[in-house]
Amino acid sequence: MMFKPMIRFAPMAVLGLLAAAPLLAGCDDAAAGKAEAAQADLAARTAEARKAVEDRLRNDLRGALAFRDVTGHTQAVADTMAICGQLTLNGGPATPFVALVSRQADGAMAVEPHVAIDDVSATRVFVETQSRCVADAAAMPAQRRGAPPPLPVIPARLNTITPDAPPAVKRMEAEAAQAQQNFGGVTLRQNGNMRENPHGGGAVIRVLARGTAMRVFAEAPGGWLQVGQQQAEGWVHNSMVIRGVAPADDAQRLATASR
Numbered sequence: 001m002m003f004k005p006m007i008r009f010a011p012m013a014v015l016g017l018l019a020a021a022p023l024l025a026g027c028d029d030a031a032a033g034k035a036e037a038a039q040a041d042l043a044a045r046t047a048e049a050r051k052a053v054e055d056r057l058r059n060d061l062r063g064a065l066a067f068r069d070v071t072g073h074t075q076a077v078a079d080t081m082a083i084c085g086q087l088t089l090n091g092g093p094a095t096p097f098v099a100l101v102s103r104q105a106d107g108a109m110a111v112e113p114h115v116a117i118d119d120v121s122a123t124r125v126f127v128e129t130q131s132r133c134v135a136d137a138a139a140m141p142a143q144r145r146g147a148p149p150p151l152p153v154i155p156a157r158l159n160t161i162t163p164d165a166p167p168a169v170k171r172m173e174a175e176a177a178q179a180q181q182n183f184g185g186v187t188l189r190q191n192g193n194m195r196e197n198p199h200g201g202g203a204v205i206r207v208l209a210r211g212t213a214m215r216v217f218a219e220a221p222g223g224w225l226q227v228g229q230q231q232a233e234g235w236v237h238n239s240m241v242i243r244g245v246a247p248a249d250d251a252q253r254l255a256t257a258s259r
Helices: 011-061 119-132 137-143 167-183 248-258
Strands: 065-074 080-089 095-103 109-115 185-188 192-195 204-208 213-220 224-228 232-237 241-243
Touching (some): 011 065, 011 080, 011 095, 011 109, 080 119, 109 119, 167 213, 204 232, 213 232
Antiparallel strands (some): 065 080, 080 095, 192 204, 213 224, 224 232
16 A cells, blocks of 8 residues: 655745745836836837937938938937937938937936038938947947957948928028029120229230120129129120120030131
């Protein structure tokens, strides 16, 4: 006849296990609650930083911007986050950007944006992306002991954008274009000297052939006109020209026909 062993628990041990079960469950709930709170805090900081970056870029680029694939990454520097993504300007091609956002002592958000608007800035954005826009960006400086890591291989071609000119520049360009239209153009009635300065005392730059069409860029007292093709080149006297609009595209044709 076989006897099965019996495992007996002391009454106090059983009571201890029963009492510990709620405490263990409470620890799990507390840890889960802390993780959720940390994720919610990160999401809130990312949303705030993203808004600051988008507002700054809209103000700087002065165009219709659309953003996509935007992510936030905490950095090793305290209270600093990198906002990374792509943007399109006025419906153009998508271009990457990186912006560092930090909170100042007064609570304001400082934004340092980097957008690819030429080859140099495009390279800067690419390199920043490799180090800033990664999951372990906050730990990367601790790994950089000794010689710095090699730069990533730069692609042969990087997308860039062309921001609109500031309103003041646009206004100046419009005024210059209007002034140029008001001056019109001239056609040489005879062979004549183009001079470096008005008033007849300037050195001769070159001799203009009869029939050459030029644009007028400015006028000086004494009947002197500053002329050129696409830009101002020199001065001629109005006694040598016939006033009237002469398109620059026709200048070479007129000059050739006159020879």
